[in-house]
Amino acid sequence: KNEVEQSPQNLTAQEGEFITINCSYSVGISALHWLQQHPGGGIVSLFMLSSGKKKHGRLIATINIQEKHSSLHITASHPRDSAVYICAVNYGGSQGNLIFGKGTKLSVKP
Amino acid sequence: EPEVTQTPSHQVTQMGQEVILRCVPISNHLYFYWYRQILGQKVEFLVSFYNNEISEKSEIFDDQFSVERPDGSNFTLKIRSTKLEDSAMYFCASKNRDRGNYGYTFGSGTRLTVV
Numbered sequence: 001k002n003e004v005e006q007s008p009q010n011l012t013a014q015e016g017e018f019i020t021i022n023c024s025y026s027v028g029i030s031a032l033h034w035l036q037q038h039p040g041g042g043i044v045s046l047f048m049l050s051s052g053k054k055k056h057g058r059l060i061a062t063i064n065i066q067e068k069h070s071s072l073h074i075t076a077s078h079p080r081d082s083a084v085y086i087c088a089v090n091y092g093g094s095q096g097n098l099i100f101g102k103g104t105k106l107s108v109k110p
Numbered sequence: 111e112p113e114v115t116q117t118p119s120h121q122v123t124q125m126g127q128e129v130i131l132r133c134v135p136i137s138n139h140l141y142f143y144w145y146r147q148i149l150g151q152k153v154e155f156l157v158s159f160y161n162n163e164i165s166e167k168s169e170i171f172d173d174q175f176s177v178e179r180p181d182g183s184n185f186t187l188k189i190r191s192t193k194l195e196d197s198a199m200y201f202c203a204s205k206n207r208d209r210g211n212y213g214y215t216f217g218s219g220t221r222l223t224v225v
Contacts, residue, residue: 033214041199043153043216086153097143097166098214100153 006087006101013108019074021104023087026068030090033098034061034072037084046072046085077108112136116202116217123224126191131220133185133202141205142185143214144177146170146198153201159185192224 003026013019023032034046047054047061049070054061058077063070074081084105088098115134123129135142144156157167159177176188185204189196202217 035216040218041147041221042218043201045213045215048213088153097155097158097168098145098153099155100145102152 004087004089004099004101006104008104009102010105011107013077013106015078015108015110017077017108019077019081019106019108021072021085021087021106023070023072023101024068025070025087025089027091029068032063032070033088033090034070035086035088037086037103039083043086074106077106079108079110082107112215114202114204114215114217116200116220118220119218120221121223123192123222125194125224129189129192129222131187131189131200131202131222133187133217134183135185135202135204136206136215137183139204139206139215141165142179143203144187145201145203147201147219148195148198156187156200189222192222194224197222197224 005024007022031048031050033048036044036046046059049061049063051063051065058075060073072085084103086103087101090098114136117132121129140160142159145153146156147153154170155168157171157177158165162179174190178186185202187200199219199221201219203214205214
């Protein structure tokens, strides 16, 4: 069964801390996505990765294809970063539908 | 920046009633998706749609569900006879290429409550 596992489930940080959220998956993928879900429920795409590393502002996403693992890092965290961060993958045999992890709920305290 | 628009944002319906959830994908996108998220659970795939037909569907997408692209812009999800367990947030998403190497754009969701 194709699974996406995230850790930790919940994360509380102080403003300014460096944050890492991890994602692992079970079989070969064509792409991995990091998404942000706001308290109101809307989902925003942050990154799409098939190899290597991407950076956007204070966010960095990396993927290790051999180890089937990805990390999302947030540098200099801020209370506005508080949200649920979701890892999702496209498995190689799919028609483009995403398989989602359960998400990591991040709370950044001022 | 182009957006995927979903309406309504909230819908409350009686069990057994039909509901239609509407989505307007980004105009040059070709691939359309419906996902749902039951409160407190992970997002789940329902159906993908391309070239005016379903390309893939999950076990959740049974005969009570249907999708249409009636006029070339709207993309609708119909639930024929709602059940309590259909209460969830429903997300529409679109992208302009197949497979995984292009990003998805999600709508802001429709929160469906079946009473």
